[in-house]
Amino acid sequence: MVQNLAQAAYASPAPEASHNAITAPEYDVIVVGGGPAGSTVATLLADRGERVLLLEKAHHPRFHIGESLLPLNVPLLEQLGVKDAVERVSMPKYGVEFVSPAHNKAMTLDFGQAWDKTYPYSYQVRRSEFDEILLRNAQAKGAEVIEGIRVTDMAFPAPGHVVATGRDEAGQDHRYTARFMVDASGRDTLMASKMGIKQRNPRHKSAAVFAHFEGAHRLADKAEGNISVFWFAHGWFWFIPLADGTTSIGAVCPPEFIKARKTDTTSFLHSLIAMAPALAARLADATMVGEAQATGNYSYRAERISGPDFLMVGDSFAFIDPVFSSGVYLAMKGGFLAADVVGTCLHGTAAQAERAKRHYATDVSKSLSRFSWYIYRMTRPAMRDLFMNPRNFFRIQEALLSLLSGDVFGPSPIRPRLMLFQGIYFIKTLALRWAGPAPLPLSKV
Numbered sequence: 001m002v003q004n005l006a007q008a009a010y011a012s013p014a015p016e017a018s019h020n021a022i023t024a025p026e027y028d029v030i031v032v033g034g035g036p037a038g039s040t041v042a043t044l045l046a047d048r049g050e051r052v053l054l055l056e057k058a059h060h061p062r063f064h065i066g067e068s069l070l071p072l073n074v075p076l077l078e079q080l081g082v083k084d085a086v087e088r089v090s091m092p093k094y095g096v097e098f099v100s101p102a103h104n105k106a107m108t109l110d111f112g113q114a115w116d117k118t119y120p121y122s123y124q125v126r127r128s129e130f131d132e133i134l135l136r137n138a139q140a141k142g143a144e145v146i147e148g149i150r151v152t153d154m155a156f157p158a159p160g161h162v163v164a165t166g167r168d169e170a171g172q173d174h175r176y177t178a179r180f181m182v183d184a185s186g187r188d189t190l191m192a193s194k195m196g197i198k199q200r201n202p203r204h205k206s207a208a209v210f211a212h213f214e215g216a217h218r219l220a221d222k223a224e225g226n227i228s229v230f231w232f233a234h235g236w237f238w239f240i241p242l243a244d245g246t247t248s249i250g251a252v253c254p255p256e257f258i259k260a261r262k263t264d265t266t267s268f269l270h271s272l273i274a275m276a277p278a279l280a281a282r283l284a285d286a287t288m289v290g291e292a293q294a295t296g297n298y299s300y301r302a303e304r305i306s307g308p309d310f311l312m313v314g315d316s317f318a319f320i321d322p323v324f325s326s327g328v329y330l331a332m333k334g335g336f337l338a339a340d341v342v343g344t345c346l347h348g349t350a351a352q353a354e355r356a357k358r359h360y361a362t363d364v365s366k367s368l369s370r371f372s373w374y375i376y377r378m379t380r381p382a383m384r385d386l387f388m389n390p391r392n393f394f395r396i397q398e399a400l401l402s403l404l405s406g407d408v409f410g411p412s413p414i415r416p417r418l419m420l421f422q423g424i425y426f427i428k429t430l431a432l433r434w435a436g437p438a439p440l441p442l443s444k445v
């Protein structure tokens with residue numbers, strides 16, 4: 001009898017007799033999900049000679065939100081061998097423009113001014129194209145990819161033996177077996193939901209309404225591909241210029257505010273844009289392509305990232321607010337780390353596997369926390385002031401730009417400078433409090 005997931009992960013192993021009844025797994029690794037996290041892990045493992053099966057519920061190319069990448073995505077794309085392919089379909093992004101009505105100005109931060117200047121730009125991509133490039137590359141490197149299969153259940157009948165049940169589009173179930181499983185199911189959180197270990201972050205919940213526009217006024221010259229972040233009374237907007245001339249616009253607001261809307265999603269997005277005059281001016285001659293869509297963005301984290309024969313990677317483990325465009329980078333960098341851990345689990349000793357999983361958990365958690373500290377405070381007046389009036393004493397600004405480029409994994413010379421930045425933030429917060437009644441955070445205005 002196959003144990004259910006939670007039992008397999010946390011109860012004693014199945015009796016010896018049942019081990020003997022189990023036939024040899026067909027694959028070394030089953031990867032669930034063909035987004036950036038899953039395709040990255042599958043590519044790296046297949047390239048190392050592992051028998052990899054990737055199961056994806058959709059068919060690529062498929063729409064996905066999350067179109068702005070970070071500079072430290074670029075070396076990952078190089079290592080996967082897809083940088084040129086991605087470059088052909090993307091818009092170069094050299095920096096981030098913040099537009100603050102409270103300061104009545106815009107401020108551009110250029111990645112070329114970061115502490116480490118090796119990767120001064122990144123890309124804006126249509127995720128349908130980007131994700132397909134990554135998935136086909138995994139196939140080309142030897143991973144078997146089956147699209148149109150939704151994994152509905154995972155079971156762990158014995159150590160080193162996992163069984164995935166996947167339902168095809170005709171409603172028929174199929175069973176696949178492997179020695180190890182990687183959950184890259186994104187915000188579907190296959191394992192965390194099944195195990196009941198998904199913890200929503202009550203301090204950070206938001207929702208988004210978004211659409212593509214034709215004819216938006218973009219920044220000039222090299223800055224044309226920059227992402228712009230427009231703060232407004234109910235949150236913030238992204239403005240992401242894509243290579244084919246369309247521009248992705250999205251508003252991120254408290255979920256209650258979006259749920260309370262009285263109109264359809266498209267009219268609602270138009271009404272929000274009207275509340276942000278600087279953005280409205282950039283869209284004065286623009287037309288929405290199709291309808292607007294809405295999605296909840298609750299931040300969450302699973303209580304644990306791995307079990308005896310599985311690992312979570314990317315959004316399947318945790319999701320943080322997209323204000324720094326960090327999701328794809330975290331998913332792919334996590335994919336690189338996860339591939340090494342899976343290799344150790346397949347070929348190392350039990351002690352080595354446990355150590356590798358522990359390090360992976362620590363590395364991923366620290367990277368999330370390093371971004372989250374800023375995300376939680378991004379709508380506070382002191383943080384907005386620091387972003388809108390950058391100063392580079394002790395190279396603090398360069399350190400901040402490196403963080404925004406994705407320098408959140410492992411040791412880095414920027415960490416002490418960022419501690420200094422955090423100290424300045426706290427002093428500024430106190431100074432603002434002493435100066436008068438605490439201004440409301442933007443989302444509460």
Ligand SMILES: Cc1cc2nc3c(=O)[nH]c(=O)nc-3n(C[C@H](O)[C@H](O)[C@H](O)COP(=O)(O)OP(=O)(O)OC[C@H]3O[C@@H](n4cnc5c(N)ncnc54)[C@H](O)[C@@H]3O)c2cc1C
Pocket residue numbers: 032033034035036037038055056057058064065066067068069070149150151152184185186187188190208250295296297313314315316322324325326327328329331
């Ligand atoms: C509003 C919003 C804006 C965002 N903006 C940005 C941005 O500008 N930049 C950025 O970097 N990130 C952004 N993100 C985050 C980004 O979209 C994600 O972090 C990123 O896609 C995570 O990659 P992933 O591979 O972990 O998951 P996903 O990209 O979600 O991939 C998961 C895949 O698994 C498949 N799947 C799910 N369940 C199953 C199943 N049971 N069986 C088989 N297949 C399954 C799905 O079809 C999907 O293809 C944004 C997110 C939101 C919500």
